[in-house]
Amino acid sequence: MNYCDRNRSIMEWSSEEIVIPxxxxxxxxxxxxxxxxxCKLKNKEGRIEKVLVEIKPKKFCSQPVMxxxxxxxxxxxxxxxxxxxAKWDSAKSWCHKKGMKFVILTEDTLT
Numbered sequence: 001m002n003y004c005d006r007n008r009s010i011m012e013w014s015s016e017e018i019v020i021p022x023x024x025x026x027x028x029x030x031x032x033x034x035x036x037x038x039c040k041l042k043n044k045e046g047r048i049e050k051v052l053v054e055i056k057p058k059k060f061c062s063q064p065v066m067x068x069x070x071x072x073x074x075x076x077x078x079x080x081x082x083x084x085x086a087k088w089d090s091a092k093s094w095c096h097k098k099g100m101k102f103v104i105l106t107e108d109t110l111t
Contacts, residue, residue: 004039011048012040018052022090025082033087035102050100052091058106060084 004013016034024031037053063081067074088104095102 004037007041009043010039010041014038020087020091020094022087025086026079033090035091050098052095052100052102054088054091054102054104056084056104056106058108061104061106 001015004010015037018035018038020033020035021030022033023029035052036055039051039053041049041051043049059077060080061084088102091102094100
């Protein structure tokens with residue numbers, strides 16, 4: 001949040017105010033996804049962009065790796081990954097319709 005306040009290229013921002021419906025692959029019902037950030041910014045070319053930003057640890061952005069057996073941890077990570085994918089697919093579609101971008105930032109992109 002401090003980054004958004006101090007960055008001159010960010011014209012406006014909000015946190016968890018944009019809600020996108022998504023269908024859960026676990027129960028088949030629609031739920032609400034609160035995206036971490038909305039930013040309106042001026043890009044390097046001077047054009048205005050509207051971007052939705054999700055911040056997640058890198059391990060939640062890839063398929064979990066199963067060890068020698070299916071542990072509870074593995075199964076929980078698998079469920080969470082499927083929910084995240086449904087959220088992110090819905091967000092990408094929502095943004096595309098509105099002429100916006102959707103990005104996921106991890107510790108690799110934030111450092």
